[in-house]
Amino acid sequence: MAEPSTEITDAFTILADTRRRYALYHLTRQDAPVSFDNLVTQVAAKETDTEPDAVDNESFNAVASAMHHVHLPMLSERGVVTYEANPGEIKLVDDPSSLQPHLDAARRSELGSDTPTGQR
Numbered sequence: 001m002a003e004p005s006t007e008i009t010d011a012f013t014i015l016a017d018t019r020r021r022y023a024l025y026h027l028t029r030q031d032a033p034v035s036f037d038n039l040v041t042q043v044a045a046k047e048t049d050t051e052p053d054a055v056d057n058e059s060f061n062a063v064a065s066a067m068h069h070v071h072l073p074m075l076s077e078r079g080v081v082t083y084e085a086n087p088g089e090i091k092l093v094d095d096p097s098s099l100q101p102h103l104d105a106a107r108r109s110e111l112g113s114d115t116p117t118g119q120r
Helices: 006-015 018-027 036-048 057-077 100-111
Strands: 081-083 089-092
Touching (some): 018 100, 036 089
Antiparallel strands (some): 081 089
């Protein structure tokens, strides 16, 4: 049996975590870099099914810690985002074409949206 391509393995590894998917859903809809706090708030809002302005401190802090220590470094190492803790801005590197079809399928399944993630 043939080994799966590295591209597919990477895509599924990246998309395996809900917080990474939520972060990518948000980033693909932005024209400019977003602040760390903005991204964390958006991810926490999705995770808790609340509006961004209703995210509580406990949820925010839990997501912030995981994003800073685990998810953003991983996405940066894989070349999907640029992230520097200072000044704290996150940007999608390019249109992640090998990731895009899988991200779109995950978004449709998870959020019920027919709009591809790369369209704003």
